[in-house]
Amino acid sequence: MMKFKGGWYKGISLAALMMCAISNNSTAQVRKVWTKEQANEWYKKQSWLVGANYLPKSAINQLEMWQADTFDTENIDKELGYAQSLGMNTMRVFLHDLAYETDSLGFYKRIDTFLNIAQKHKIRPLIVIFDSCWDPFPQTGKQHEPKPYVHNSGWVQSPGQKALQDESQYVRLEKYVRAVVSHYAKDKRILGWDVWNEPDNMTGPSYERLEIKNKVDIITKLLPKVFTWARAAKPTQPLTSGVWAGDWSQDSKLKPIEKVQLEESDVISFHNYDNPSIFESRIKELSRYGKPMLCTEYMARPNGSTFQGSLPIAKKYKVAMFNWGFVSGKSQTIYPWDSWTKQYNAEPPVWFHDIFREDGTPYKQDEVDFIKSMTQKK
Incomplete structure (x- = not known):
């Protein structure tokens, strides 16, 4: 606490001073980024990780998944059962800061319920804290x-645009990150923490006209702080944030935000929706870091990114794999990205994402059989 001529500076509130003291004390105790040796020692204890990005069919976005009125344990239990039947042992699951802000105790209870259901099905999720994709104006309550x-006509960003522009809200965001990671810092039901999904995504033709031009600059400055907040909780699980677009072949070609992602991550993660040869080249590019790799998004059939093409390569290099989409539902990710600019009036001839129809039957039985053949232990 600083003392100025004439006494204590009265312009700073007691609450602000307390928050500063807590922050400084916690930051001093932040654990360091894992070394290659630490990361590989952790990864050595894992089975080959295969899963999906998961949202129940009844939810249009993260808020509808986690809010009390729409938290759907029946479908979550059923759908994670489908995952277990495929031999999947993990899922990537997105939280939302507003769900915590509205009802933190209820939020914890629902996360615990989810983790218990996942544990029942032998699944350890990778938890995503923040996300820069799709609608920049999230609102709690009933979703459209x-x-x-x-x-993905209803997916929302976390934090939203207003919070990103308002630095006074960073105290709230810091509290959220520290509290949630602290609560589960030693929880063996959780695989790891994906700190920020596609932080520099400007949302393409969907919401790009509504995005602020300096969004990436803001997040490039904020992202290291978010890593620090999360590490201050001393999680036993790894932290990561996945690079997703750009040239990763040399450090000199990395964007500033990608340097933050790769330098601050305990384990390396990335996204790839390309054909097998490009997918393999991306793995080779990132192998120079000498750390375990997680492909936290892949599988877009019309792009040439398929289970049959990607999984054998990933298994060869022991890269963890999380395809986008699981059960067709309110997210409507069977439709391609260009459905924001091109009119569709029926189910597309080839699904973009997802594995199961709403009734639980496979979209393609040969895909399901192939996934099972890849995940079964020999």
Whole structure:
């Protein structure tokens, strides 16, 4: 606490001073980024990790998944059962800061319920804290209905644009990150923490016209702080944030935000929706870091990114794999990204994402059989 001529500076509130003291004390105790040796020692204890990015069919976005009125344990239990039947042992699951802000105790209870259901099905999720994709104006309460035939028509960013622009809200965001990671810092039901999904995503044709031009600059400065907040909780699980677009072949070609992601991550993660040869080249590019690799998004059939093409390569290099989409539902990710600019009036001839129809039957039986053949222990 600083003392100025004439006494204590009265312009700083007691609450602000307390928050500063807590922050400084916690930051001093932040654990360091894992070394290659630490990361590989952790990874050595894991089975080959295969899962999906998971949202129940009844939820249009993260808020609808986690809010009390729409938290759907029946479908979560059923759908994670489908995952277990495929031999999947992990899922990537997105939280939302507003779900915590509205009802933190209830939020914890629902996360615990989810983790217990996942544990029942032998699944350890990778938890995503923040996300820069899709709608920049999240609102709590009842979520709107899906726009017909439009990919991810209701997914929302966390934090939203207003919070990003308002530095006074960073105290709230810091509290959220520290509290949630602290609560589960030693929880063996959790695989790891994905600190920020696609932090520099400007949302393409969906919401790009509504995005602030300096969004990436803001997040590039904020992201290291978020890593620090999360590490201050001393999690036993790894932290990561996945690079997703750009040239990763040399450090000199990395964007500033990618340097933050790769330098601050305990384990390396990335996204790839390309054909097998490009997918393999991406793995080789990132192998120079000498750390375990997680491909936290892949599988877009019309792009040439498929289970049959990607999983054998990933198994060869022991890269963890999380395909996008699981059960077709309110997210409508069977439709392609271009459904924001191109009109669709029926189920597309080839699904973009997802594995199961709403009734639990496979979209393609040969895919399901192939996934099972890859995940079964020999």
